[in-house]
Every structure is written in structure tokens, then in C-alpha cells.
Amino acid sequence: MDLAAPYSELVERLRGIETLGSIGSLLGWDEQVNLPPGAAGQRARQQAAFAEVTHAAASARRLGELIAVLSDGSLEPGQRVVVAEARRDYERAVRLPADFVREKAAQESRGYHAWARARAEDDFQGYAPVLERNIELVRREAAYLGQENAAYDYMLDRHDPGLTAVTVDRLFGELKRDLVPLVREISASPIRARPGVLRGFPVEGQRAFLREVIERIGFDFGRGRIDVSLHPFCSGSGDDVRMTTRFRVDEPLDSLFSSVHETGHGLYEQGLPSSHRGTALGLHAGMAMHESQSRIWENQVGRSRGFWKCFGPRLRSLFPDQMQGVGSDELHLAVNEVSPTLIRVDADEVTYNLHIILRFEIEKRLFSRDLEPRDLPSAWREASRELLGLVPPNDRDGVLQDVHWSGGAFGYFPSYCLGNMIAAQLWERVCSLRPDIEEDFARGEFGWLLGWLRENVHRHGRRHDALTLVRMATGSELSPQPLIRYLRARYGALYLR
Amino acid sequence: MDLAAPYSELVERLRGIETLGSIGSLLGWDEQVNLPPGAAGQRARQQAAFAEVTHAAASARRLGELIAVLSDGSLEPGQRVVVAEARRDYERAVRLPADFVREKAAQESRGYHAWARARAEDDFQGYAPVLERNIELVRREAAYLGQENAAYDYMLDRHDPGLTAVTVDRLFGELKRDLVPLVREISASPIRARPGVLRGFPVEGQRAFLREVIERIGFDFGRGRIDVSLHPFCSGSGDDVRMTTRFRVDEPLDSLFSSVHETGHGLYEQGLPSSHRGTALGLHAGMAMHESQSRIWENQVGRSRGFWKCFGPRLRSLFPDQMQGVGSDELHLAVNEVSPTLIRVDADEVTYNLHIILRFEIEKRLFSRDLEPRDLPSAWREASRELLGLVPPNDRDGVLQDVHWSGGAFGYFPSYCLGNMIAAQLWERVCSLRPDIEEDFARGEFGWLLGWLRENVHRHGRRHDALTLVRMATGSELSPQPLIRYLRARYGALYLR
Numbered sequence: 001m002d003l004a005a006p007y008s009e010l011v012e013r014l015r016g017i018e019t020l021g022s023i024g025s026l027l028g029w030d031e032q033v034n035l036p037p038g039a040a041g042q043r044a045r046q047q048a049a050f051a052e053v054t055h056a057a058a059s060a061r062r063l064g065e066l067i068a069v070l071s072d073g074s075l076e077p078g079q080r081v082v083v084a085e086a087r088r089d090y091e092r093a094v095r096l097p098a099d100f101v102r103e104k105a106a107q108e109s110r111g112y113h114a115w116a117r118a119r120a121e122d123d124f125q126g127y128a129p130v131l132e133r134n135i136e137l138v139r140r141e142a143a144y145l146g147q148e149n150a151a152y153d154y155m156l157d158r159h160d161p162g163l164t165a166v167t168v169d170r171l172f173g174e175l176k177r178d179l180v181p182l183v184r185e186i187s188a189s190p191i192r193a194r195p196g197v198l199r200g201f202p203v204e205g206q207r208a209f210l211r212e213v214i215e216r217i218g219f220d221f222g223r224g225r226i227d228v229s230l231h232p233f234c235s236g237s238g239d240d241v242r243m244t245t246r247f248r249v250d251e252p253l254d255s256l257f258s259s260v261h262e263t264g265h266g267l268y269e270q271g272l273p274s275s276h277r278g279t280a281l282g283l284h285a286g287m288a289m290h291e292s293q294s295r296i297w298e299n300q301v302g303r304s305r306g307f308w309k310c311f312g313p314r315l316r317s318l319f320p321d322q323m324q325g326v327g328s329d330e331l332h333l334a335v336n337e338v339s340p341t342l343i344r345v346d347a348d349e350v351t352y353n354l355h356i357i358l359r360f361e362i363e364k365r366l367f368s369r370d371l372e373p374r375d376l377p378s379a380w381r382e383a384s385r386e387l388l389g390l391v392p393p394n395d396r397d398g399v400l401q402d403v404h405w406s407g408g409a410f411g412y413f414p415s416y417c418l419g420n421m422i423a424a425q426l427w428e429r430v431c432s433l434r435p436d437i438e439e440d441f442a443r444g445e446f447g448w449l450l451g452w453l454r455e456n457v458h459r460h461g462r463r464h465d466a467l468t469l470v471r472m473a474t475g476s477e478l479s480p481q482p483l484i485r486y487l488r489a490r491y492g493a494l495y496l497r
Numbered sequence: 498m499d500l501a502a503p504y505s506e507l508v509e510r511l512r513g514i515e516t517l518g519s520i521g522s523l524l525g526w527d528e529q530v531n532l533p534p535g536a537a538g539q540r541a542r543q544q545a546a547f548a549e550v551t552h553a554a555a556s557a558r559r560l561g562e563l564i565a566v567l568s569d570g571s572l573e574p575g576q577r578v579v580v581a582e583a584r585r586d587y588e589r590a591v592r593l594p595a596d597f598v599r600e601k602a603a604q605e606s607r608g609y610h611a612w613a614r615a616r617a618e619d620d621f622q623g624y625a626p627v628l629e630r631n632i633e634l635v636r637r638e639a640a641y642l643g644q645e646n647a648a649y650d651y652m653l654d655r656h657d658p659g660l661t662a663v664t665v666d667r668l669f670g671e672l673k674r675d676l677v678p679l680v681r682e683i684s685a686s687p688i689r690a691r692p693g694v695l696r697g698f699p700v701e702g703q704r705a706f707l708r709e710v711i712e713r714i715g716f717d718f719g720r721g722r723i724d725v726s727l728h729p730f731c732s733g734s735g736d737d738v739r740m741t742t743r744f745r746v747d748e749p750l751d752s753l754f755s756s757v758h759e760t761g762h763g764l765y766e767q768g769l770p771s772s773h774r775g776t777a778l779g780l781h782a783g784m785a786m787h788e789s790q791s792r793i794w795e796n797q798v799g800r801s802r803g804f805w806k807c808f809g810p811r812l813r814s815l816f817p818d819q820m821q822g823v824g825s826d827e828l829h830l831a832v833n834e835v836s837p838t839l840i841r842v843d844a845d846e847v848t849y850n851l852h853i854i855l856r857f858e859i860e861k862r863l864f865s866r867d868l869e870p871r872d873l874p875s876a877w878r879e880a881s882r883e884l885l886g887l888v889p890p891n892d893r894d895g896v897l898q899d900v901h902w903s904g905g906a907f908g909y910f911p912s913y914c915l916g917n918m919i920a921a922q923l924w925e926r927v928c929s930l931r932p933d934i935e936e937d938f939a940r941g942e943f944g945w946l947l948g949w950l951r952e953n954v955h956r957h958g959r960r961h962d963a964l965t966l967v968r969m970a971t972g973s974e975l976s977p978q979p980l981i982r983y984l985r986a987r988y989g990a991l992y993l994r
Contacts, residue, residue, distance in 0.1 A: 019546040022539070023520065030523065038720040039737035042519070049516040053550050223535040240536035 003073045010066045011279055013057075014086060018278035020054045025235050029242045032229040048105075055101070059093040078281055081463050085280035088161075095144045104137055108407045115406030124377050124395040127406075131373040134408040135366060152367035155411030160286035160418070162465035165364060168414050171421065172357045175480035180387065182488060183351055186338050187389065189495040193337040197326055201252040205318050209252075210245065210259045213311060217297060218450045219263050220270055232258040234265035234294075238277055241266045252319075253335060260302045264294035267450065271458030280462040287412065289457065289466040291419025292426065299349050299420075300427040300486070301449070303335050306438025336494055340388045342397045349420075350487050354387040356417035359402075363410050422470055424483035426453070429474040500570045504580075507563045510554075511583060512775035517551045522732050526739045529726040545602075552598070556590040575778055578960050582777035585658075592641045601634055605904045612903030621874050621892040624903075628870040631905040632863060649864035652908030657783035657915070659962040662861060665911050668918065669854045672977035677884065679985060680848055683835050684886065686992040690834040694823055698749040702815050706749075707742065707756045710808060714794060715947045716760050717767055729755040731762035731791075735774055738763045749816075750832060757799045761791035764947060768955030777959040784909065786954065786963040788916025789923065796846050796917075797924040797983070798946070800832050803935025833991055837885045839894045846917075847984050851884040853914035856899075860907050919967055921980035923950070926971040 027050060031043050067090055070083045111130050118127035142151035156163045215221060224241035236242040243262040247255045268284060276282030284290050301307055312331060316323045326334075338348045344355040362379060365371035371379055380399040385391050392398030404412055430437060430452060440448055456473040470478045524547060528540050564587055567580045608627050615624035639648035653660045712718060721738035733739040740759040744752050765781060773779030781787050798804055809828060813820045823831075835845045841852040859876060862868035868876055877896040882888045889895030901909055927934060927949060937945055953970040967975045 015542075016546055019542050020550070023524065023543050023547060026527065026543075027520065027523070030527065034722065036718065036720050036722055036737055038717070039735075042736045045512075045516050046520050046523075049513055050520060053517070220535070221533065223533050225531065225533055238536075239539045240533055 003070060003075060006066050006069050007075070007079060010063070010070060010083070010086060013060070013063055013066070014082075015278035017054070017057050020050075020057055022237060022240075024050050024054060025237070026240075026242075029235045029244075032231075032233070033227045033242075033244060044109075051105070055093060055098075058089060063090055064094065078463060082279040082281060085283070085462060092145065096141065097144070100140065100144070104141070104408065107133060107137060111406040111408065112403070115400070115403060119396055119400045122394050122396045122400070124400060125374065127400070128374045128376070131376070131405060134405060135373070135410070137408055138367075138410055152364065152411060156414065159412055159415050160288045160466055161462070162467065163286070163288070163414075163418075167467070168360060168418070169364070171478065171480055172360055172414075172417065175353060175417070175421070175483065176357050176387070178480070178484045179350075179353055179487070182484070182491070183338075183340060183354065184389070186350065186491055186495045187340060191333075191495050191497070192339075193333040194330060196250065197330060197334050198252050198322065199250045200322050201249055201319055203247040203249065206247055206252055206255055209311075209315060209318055210256055212314065213256065214259060214263045216310075216444055217260070217263060217267075217301070217446045219266055223270055224266055226259065226262070232262055234262040234269070237269050237272070238274055241269045257298050257302055261294045261298040264297035265290060267297070267453070268293040268458055271450075271454045272461055273459055276461055283462045285457075285460065285462050285464065285469055286466050287415035288418035288422060289469060291415050292422035292466075293419075293453065293457065295419050296423040296427055296453075300423060301441065301446070303349070303490075304438050304441060305332065306441030308332060308335065309438075309442035310444045333494060336491065338491055338495065340390055342384070342388075342390055342392050343401055350491055351388065353417045353420055353483070356413050358383045358387050359413040360417075363413070367410070418466070418478075421478060421480050421483045422466065424486045425470060425474050425476070425478060426457070427486060428482040498566075498570060500567060500572060503563050503566050504572070504576060507560070507567060507580070507583060508776055510557070510560055510563070511579075514551070514554050515775035517547075517554055519734060519737075521547050521551060522734070523739075526732045526741075529728075529730070530724045530739075530741060541606075548602070552590060552595075555586065560587055561591065575960060579776040579778060582780070582959060589642060593638065594641070597637065597641070601638070601905065604630060604634060608903040608905065609900065612897070612900060616893055616897045619891050619893045619897070621897060622871065624897070625871045625873070628873070628902055631902060632870070632907070634905055635864075635907055649861065649908060653911065656909055656912050657785045657963055658959070659964065660783070660785070660911075660915075664964075665857060665915070666861070668975065668977055669857055669911075669914065672850060672914070672918070672980065673854050673884070675977070675981045676847075676850055676984070679981070679988070680835075680837060680851065681886070683847065683988055683992045684837060688830075688992050688994070689836075690830040691827065693747065694827060694831050695749050695819065696747045697819050698746055698816055700744045700746065703744055703749055703752055706808075706812060706815055707753055709811065710753065711756060711760045713807075713941055714757070714760060714764075714798070714943045716763055720767055721763055723756065723759070729759055731759040731766070734766050735769070735771055738766045754795050754799055758791045758795040761794035762787060764794070764950070765790040765955055768947075768951045769958055770956055773958055780959045782954075782957065782959050782961065782966055783963050784912035785915035785919060786966060788912050789919035789963075790916075790950065790954070792916050793920040793924055793950075797920060798938065798943070800846070800987075801935055801938060802829065803938030805829060805832065806935075806939035807941045830991060833988065835988055835992065837887055839881070839885070839887055839889050840898055847988055848885065850914045850917055850980075853910050855880045855884050856910040857914075860910070864907070915963070915975075918975060918977050918980045919963065921983045922967060922971050922973070922975060923954070924983060925979040 024047070027043065027047055035043055063086070067083060067087050070079075071087060075083065111134060114127050114130045118124060138155060139148070139151045142148055142154040145154060147154040153164050156165060156168065211226070214226065219241075223239045224236065224243065226243045226245060228246060229244035230246065232243070232245045234241065234243045243259070243266050245255055245259040245262065268290060272282050272284060274282065308328070308331065312328060323331075336349075338350050340351045340354075341347050344352070344359075347355055358380075361383060362371065362376070365379070366373065366376075376399045377395050380395075381391050384398065402413075404410075430449060433452070434440075434448060437449065440446065457469060460469060464472065467478050470476075521544070524540065524544055532540055560583075564580060564584050567576075568584060572580065604627075608631060611624050611627045615621060635652060636645070636648045639645055639651040642651060644651040650661050653662060653665065708723070711723065716738075720736045721733065721740065723740045723742060725743060726741035727743065729740070729742045731738065731740045740756070740763050742752055742756040742759065765787060769779050769781060771779065805825070805828065809825060833846075835847050837848045837851075838844050841849070841856075844852055855877075858880060859868065859873070862876070863870065863873075873896045874892050877892075878888050881895065899910075901907075927946060930949070931937075931945060934946060937943065954966060957966060961969065964975055967973075
């Protein structure tokens with residue numbers, strides 16, 4: 001049977017769905033960046049109307065017929081990937097009852113507001129029933145998809161196709177074993193960045209500086225933009241990638257590294273093959289891989305000596321008064337400050353991973369029914385003491401600090417730390433191929449690195465899962481050891497002299 | 498038969514269609530304000546996908562059934578208006594064949610590019626076939642809607658329900674008779690504004706100034722915003738009105754009056770009854786009425802002595818150097834400069850109307866087949882000499898200056914001039930009710946005027962057509978005489994002393 005016609009019809013439909021999705025994404029971006037305060041209700045109605053339209057397209061009977069025909073036929077490997085991913089999305093669209101989808105959306109919104117209230121009032125127990133309900137909804141969703149006995153794996157797989165709790169457990173166990181002692185050593189070091197060494201950087205100057213940086217590392221402003229929002233993020237895709245940042249006059253590095261982080265996401269989106277838009281071959285390989293792309297630019301590149309040899313002088317020329325008396329070693333220490341904190345989003349590159357391990361271990365216990373939501377606060381305090389050596393004085397700075405669970409986003413946290421591991425392993429490979437790469441950076445040249453990432457990661461789209469892509473790009477299975485070696489080398493040199 | 502249930506179902510569906518329309522409008526706004534240059538193709542695909550979705554909702558069989566049931570039943574007057582408007586939209590959605598709609602959209606895009614090229618190369622004859630085709634498409638569209646013998650009236654009615662060429666002809670004939678001599682008198686006056694009296698106004702200061710003005714006259718920034726685009730416009734609706742402006746360092750009044758003009762549109766949208774959103778009762782009463790709202794704020798208010806008693810001192814305090822040596826009479830003359838120009842969008846408040854009359858007379862002849870598109874350049878030159886006393890040296894500054902016809906938007910121009918007439922007639926009524934209204938303005942108080950417009954125009958939505966609304970608000974039929982009296986009073990005092 002000739003499958004060329006049904007295959008192109010499938011691709012055409014997938015492109016249409018992707019186009020609708022991109023409109024939804026623009027609504028989301030606009031909500032964070034532009035929405036007048038009084039228009040929240042109007043935007044919610046737009047989002048709801050839009051979800052209905054998108055769901056209708058994603059569950060169209062004809063789509064199912066095409067997938068059925070193509071699943072039985074003989075296709076090229078790339079086409080098989082496209083059909084398999086289309087089937088996965090289609091089954092999810094048709095197997096989840098409309099009532100369930102509506103209930104979940106309503107609960108997501110209720111959950112967000114319950115979390116915001118609980119956090120403001122430091123009242124966990126009023127919020128615990130919301131978490132119970134959210135876990136219940138995840139279990140039901142997994143059951144609709146035939147995975148009633150593997151709800152947590154189902155959620156991991158939603159964010160990172162193919163990922164299981166067993167794999168994460170092994171990787172995080174090994175990382176924890178080696179990372180906890182390193183953090184202890186650094187914490188005991190007398191060497192410390194001088195607090196508040198960078199102060200009084202006017203927003204306009206910061207904006208000009210980071211635009212230069214972003215453009216220099218390779219972001220194409222002809223196909224994207226950067227704006228301001230409360231929390232930085234990257235959305236959009238293809239020719240219209242939209243990043244955001246925020247500015248704080250007394251924390252110029254916060255804005256810079258947030259922006260470079262989002263630029264890493266943006267470079268990945270701009271590097272996906274546009275000829276395959278709408279299909280799995282034009283889609284990123286999951287959130288862990290996405291996070292690796294943001295982290296490698298933020299950390300391995302952005303906190304390196306080479307990077308600052310290039311951009312340090314520019315910072316000094318834009319802000320001569322503010323930089324007066326800040327030597328380059330002192331600047332480097334500020335860029336690479338390590339200090340355990342209670343709050344994940346304020347964490348440095350080293351301890352950040354421990355925050356994620358903590359959340360993963362708790363999520364596992366919630367889904368194995370080893371831990372009840374109402375007992376979360378004490379479990380959190382205990383884990384925080386063990387991993388970070390810090391005990392939160394209240395739930396606001398403990399279990400209530402993150403928004404994710406309020407909307408049912410379990411299994412998402414691991415991708416942050418997996419992204420760090422992948423970034424370090426890719427970076428180790430890059431350094432073995434081009435040992436003097438920081439000299440590129442010092443000259444303001446970032447094209448070799450970007451080209452290597454384009455070739456080894458971006459151009460593959462979702463043809464392979466993240467673990468396979470890592471193996472192909474580096475010649476080794478994903479392991480936490482490159483991350484440990486990288487952290488020990490960079491931070492040992494600074495703090496354990 | 499109880500019609501409460503089908504009526505609410507109809508309203509629910511109309512709201513859904515309106516919500517989809519508001520997403521399309523956001524896509525359009527974003528395209529003008531934010532779109533990266535490389536994303537034009539992506540946005541075109543989004544717009545096309547979106548048009549399909551919206552058309553499906555607007556032509557749903559169930560909608561037709563509801564309209565049929567409700568059209569035969571006994572309803573309140575307001576409900577009858579809602580059903581009649583819904584029927585009008587529905588019939589248009591189902592009677593235009595999908596092929597025709599696609600062809601029209603494609604021709605619109607082709608037409609735009611052909612116009613842009615023709616204008617750049619000053620080549621009318623290469624463009625004439627596009628206009629022939631566009632006129633042909635309008636005739637076909639009118640025929641699908643059963644109005645094959647009244648294609649131009651069909652187009653007028655599209656923009657302003659109930660309007661006919663006979664009515665416009667009568668109004669414009671009377672206006673022309675009295676306005677041409679007034680323009681001749683002013684042109685012969687030795688009094689002239691000093692050219693370039695306002696120069697070197699930095700953008701940031703202009704931005705702050707016009708934000709103050711816009712807020713003071715009553716725009717609610719909690720339910721809207723203003724941004725920058727190449728051509729100023731107002732889009733969005735309800736709680737999310739989006740206006741744009743542009744800044745020119747040496748033409749601060751251009752930015753100010755553009756913004757006040759768009760604010761007039763925005764105030765109308767913000768004043769429509771939100772409880773009726775999506776139905777005719779929550780929709781503006783046509784483009785002429787919309788234009789009257791922008792013009793009354795831009796001209797009757799914004800160019801008045803009272804307005805400048807309030808904002809003149811503020812302008813002087815924000816720009817002391819630039820305003821040095823500019824007396825208040827000189828400023829008032831700059832604000833009210835009159836000088837015939839070839840280009841409509843550069844025209845002053847007085848001569849602007851003649852530009853519209855010229856276009857209306859030509860459109861009428863095109864549709865009565867009294868004029869062939871290929872003969873447009875000479876017809877334009879002749880009409881321009883007669884009405885403006887100016888002959889364009891080329892077609893670029895003549896018949897090729899406007900984009901409207903390239904996209905098939907015939908019958909739109911009249912609403913600009915009708916808007917001026919309506920604004921003047923409303924204003925005459927306002928002044929008879931509150932003779933000292935400029936003293937309100939001088940104190941920075943604009944609430945009485947806005948309240949009167951809300952009460953007499955905005956709150957009615959589309960319950961009545963524009964001509965009826967004018968009669969209700971002013972006690973008289975629409976006439977050009979209030980506009981003539983207003984122009985003669987304001988400009989006579991300045992130029993014919």
C-alpha cells in the first residue's frame with residue numbers, strides 16, 4: 001500500500017495542530033508580558049475557548065484513521081518516529097474524557113489560588129486536601145492511559161519520553177552520594193564572595209548589555225525577542241521565539257544569567273529543523289534536554305573565565321562607576337557564588353541539584369503511598385536538614401515554596417537536575433574535542449559550541465530520546481560523574497584552594 | 498413557545514465566536530507591535546488556521562437552527578436586535594462559498610503587494626487589473642448575499658449598517674458646497690503657523706506626557722494599554738483595549754493627536770456594555786460612529802483652548818527648553834494648522850473631509866461603471882484640482898496613496914467624514930447643554946463629556962444604527978451644518994480675523 005498520501009495528510013494535520021498550539025502559546029506569553037490587570041477574566045475565556053478548539057483538532061476522527069493506517073505500514077525510521085509520537089498525542093486526546101479534562105483544568109486553577117493563599121498565610125494543612133486531589137487526578141489520568149500501576153512513571157514520561165523513576169533513582173542516588181560532601185566542603189571554606197559587590201546598575205544599561213551578550217552568543221533577533229515579565233521564561237518556537245527576563249538594579253547578575261539561561265532554551269528552539277515543524281522531528285527531545293541547553297549556556301559558558309574575559313571589559317565600560325574597585329577575581333567569585341539556601345530558585349549551581357533530589361525523593365514517596373500529603377512538612381524539614389544542612393523555619397520557605405504541585409505538575413522537577421547532568425556531560429565532550437574553547441569565548445566567539453550543539457542535539461528533534469541523544473553525542477551513557485567532575489574542578493579551584 | 502432556552506444558547510454561541518474573534522484581533526495587534534521580522538510566514542499560517550476555526554464556529558448548523566427558531570418568535574426589542582445581527586453575520590458566513598473566501602483572502606494579500614510595488618514604482622497601469630479584479634470580487638460577494646444590483650450599498654452597509662449611497666451623496670453634496678469656499682478663504686489668509694515651531698522633543702518625555710493626557714481624559718489603563726507601531730491604530734475590546742502610537746522627535750503634536758484619536762476609539766470600546774459582550778447590544782454602532790468618537794476627542798476636545806489651558810503648562814514644564822519662546826497663541830496656531838495637502842493622512846481637520854469626498858465620488862463612479870479603473874489617474878487629478886486646488890505630480894501622491902482599495906475595502910472611506918459630521922453634531926449638542934465645557938477642560942475635567950457620550954452613545958451598543966443614534970442624542974437628523982458651523986467658528990477666528 002502506498003503510504004505517501006496518508007503520510008502527507010497526517011503531517012498536514014499535525015502542522016495545523018502545531019499552529020493552533022503556537023497561538024495558545026502566544027496567548028500565554030502575552031498574559032505574562034502585556035495583559036492589563038483588568039483583563040484576566042477575558043484572557044481566561046480566550047484560553048478556554050482555545051483549548052476546546054485545539055482539543056477538537058487533536059482528537060479528530062480522521063487523525064485516528066490516518067495513524068491507524070500508517071502504524072501498520074512500512075515506513076522510513078523518521079516517519080515511524082513521527083507516527084509513534086502522533087499516536088501518543090492522539091491517544092491522550094481521545095482517551096481522556098472531556099469531563100475529566102475540564103475538571104483537571106478547573107482544579108489547576110483552584111489549586112493555584114489555594115497554593116498562593118496557603119503560602120501567604122503559611123498554612124499548609126488547609127492546602128493538603130488540594131494536593132491529595134491533585135495526586136488522585138494524576139492517578140486517574142494514568143489509568144485512562146492504561147498505566148494505573150505506574151502513575152509517577154507516566155508523569156516522568158510526559159515530560160521526558162522514555163524516562164522512568166528507576167533510572168532517575170539510580171542517577172540521583174549516585175549524584176547525591178558525591179555532591180553532599182562537596183557542598184559540605186565548600187560551605188566550610190572561609191572564602192566568600194563579598195556581599196552586594198555589584199549595586200546600582202540602571203535598567204537601561206543592563207538591557208543594552210544583555211542584548212549584546214544574547215546576540216553575540218548566537219540568538220537570532222530576526223526570529224525572536226526578549227521582554228520583561230515577573231518570572232523569566234522562554235516560549236514560542238520556530239521563527240518566533242519569545243524570551244523574558246527581569247531587572248533588579250542591585251542584582252545585575254540575576255538578570256544576566258536569567259537571560260542567558262532563557263537564551264539557551266531559545267537557541268534550541270531556533271535550531272530545531274524547520275522543515276519538520278509540527279512533527280516529532282521538529283520538536284525538542286523533552287524537558288531534560290531542553291534544560292541542558294539552557295544550563296550549558298548559563299553555567300558552563302556564562303560563568304566561565306573565558307566568557308568574562310570577553311564581556312567583563314564591556315561591563316566595565318558600560319558601568320565604570322559601579323565596577324570601580326571590583327577586581328576580576330572578585331567579579332569571578334561573585335559570578336560563582338556558592339551558598340546553601342532554603343529557596344530553590346535562589347540556589348547556586350552546586351546546591352541547586354540537592355533541591356531537586358529532595359523533591360524527587362518526596363514525589364516518589366507520595367506516589368508509592370509511603371507518604372501522605374498531610375505529613376509533607378515534617379518530611380520536607382527532615383530531607384532539607386539531610387541534604388542542605390538547613391531546616392526551614394516555616395512551610396512558606398519549605399514545602400510551600402514551589403508552584404508546580406499546585407497545578408498537578410508532578411515529575412517535572414527531575415528534568416532540572418537531569419538537565420544539569422546532561423549539560424555537564426556534553427560540556428566534557430566539547431572540552432575534549434576543543435580543549436581551548438574558553439579562548440574562543442574570550443575572543444567573543446561562540447559559534448563552534450553552537451554549531452556542535454546544533455549538529456549533535458538540535459537537528460535531531462525528537463528522533464531519539466534524551467538518554468539516546470546523550471549517548472550518541474558523548475559516546476557514554478548518561479552519568480552524574482561529569483557533573484561532579486565539573487563542579488569539583490570549577491568550585492574546588494575557587495573555594496578549596 | 499418558550500424562547501428563553503434557545504435565546505441563551507444563541508448568546509452563549511455568539512460569545513464563543515466573539516472570544517475567538519478577540520484572539521484573532523490579538524494576533525493582528527501582536528503582528529504590528531511585536532512580531533520579529535522573520536516570523537511573517539509563521540504568523541500568516543496562524544492567521545489562516547485561525548480564520549478557518551472562526552469560520553467553522555460562525556457557520557455552525559446549530560447556530561442557523563437557533564436563529565431560525567428565534568426569528569419566528571416573539572422577543573423583546575433588544576433581543577430582536579441581537580437575533581437580526583446574528584442572522585446577518587450567519588448568512589454571510591454560510592452564503593459565501595469557501596472557495597470564494599479563500600480566493601478573496603489570497604487576492605487581498607496579492608493586492609497589497611501589488612499596491613506596495615505600484616506605489617514604490619509609481620506604476621498605476623500595472624496595478625489597474627488588480628483593482629478590476631477587486632471590484633469584480635465585491636460584485637460577486639454582493640450577489641451571493643442577494644444584492645447583485647447594489648454592490649456599493651452592500652459595502653457601505655458592511656461598515657455602517659443601514660447606510661446607503663443616496664444618503665452619503667446628499668450629506669457629502671451639502672458639505673462640499675459649503676466647505677470648498679471655506680478652504681479657499683483660509684488658504685488665501687496671510688496668517689500661517691510658523692513652520693517647525695516644535696522641535697527636539699525626546700521620546701521618553703513625549704511618552705510620559707501623552708500617558709498623562711490619555712489617563713486624564715478617562716482611558717482606564719487597568720483595562721487597556723498603548724504601544725508603538727508604524728501606523729497608529731486601536732484594537733482589542735472590552736477589558737483589553739490595545740492602542741498604538743508613534744513618536745517623532747520633531748513632530749510632538751503628531752504623536753499626541755494620533756494617541757488622543759486612538760483614545761477616543763478606546764473610550765468607546767471601554768464604554769460598551771460588558772454584560773452584552775458578543776452580541777449586537779455590546780458592539781459598536783458601525784465605523785462612522787466609531788470614527789466620531791475618535792474625532793471628537795482628537796479635534797473638538799484636543800484642539801480646543803480649554804484643553805491647552807490644562808495641558809499647555811504641563812508641556813512647558815516637561816519641555817522647558819523646547820517651549821521657550823513659543824507663546825500660547827503661537828502654540829494654538831500650531832495645534833490648528835490648516836494647509837491643503839495632496840496626502841490624506843497628512844491633512845488637517847478642515848481639508849481632510851475633501852479628501853474623503855473625492856474618494857467617495859470616485860468609488861460611486863467605479864461601481865456604476867461610469868469610470869474604468871484604468872482611467873482612475875486622470876479622474877483623480879481632475880477631482881483633486883476641483884476639491885483641493887492641488888494636482889498631484891505623480892500617481893504615488895495621487896490615486897496610489899491609500900492602501901484600502903488594494904484589499905477590496907471599498908465603501909470604507911465615507912465613514913471617516915461621516916464620523917467628523919457626527920462628532921460636530923454631538924459636540925454642538927454638548928455645548929448647548931454645557932456652554933462652559935471648555936472650562937471643565939481647563940481644570941483637567943473631562944468626566945462630564947465622557948459621561949454624556951457613555952449615556953448617549955456607548956451604552957446603546959448596536960441597538961440603533963448611527964443615524965438613529967445621532968437623532969436620539971441630538972434631537973436632529975444628521976446634517977453637515979454643525980460641522981460647517983464648528984469649522985467656520987474655530988478656524989474663522991484663527992485665520993479670517
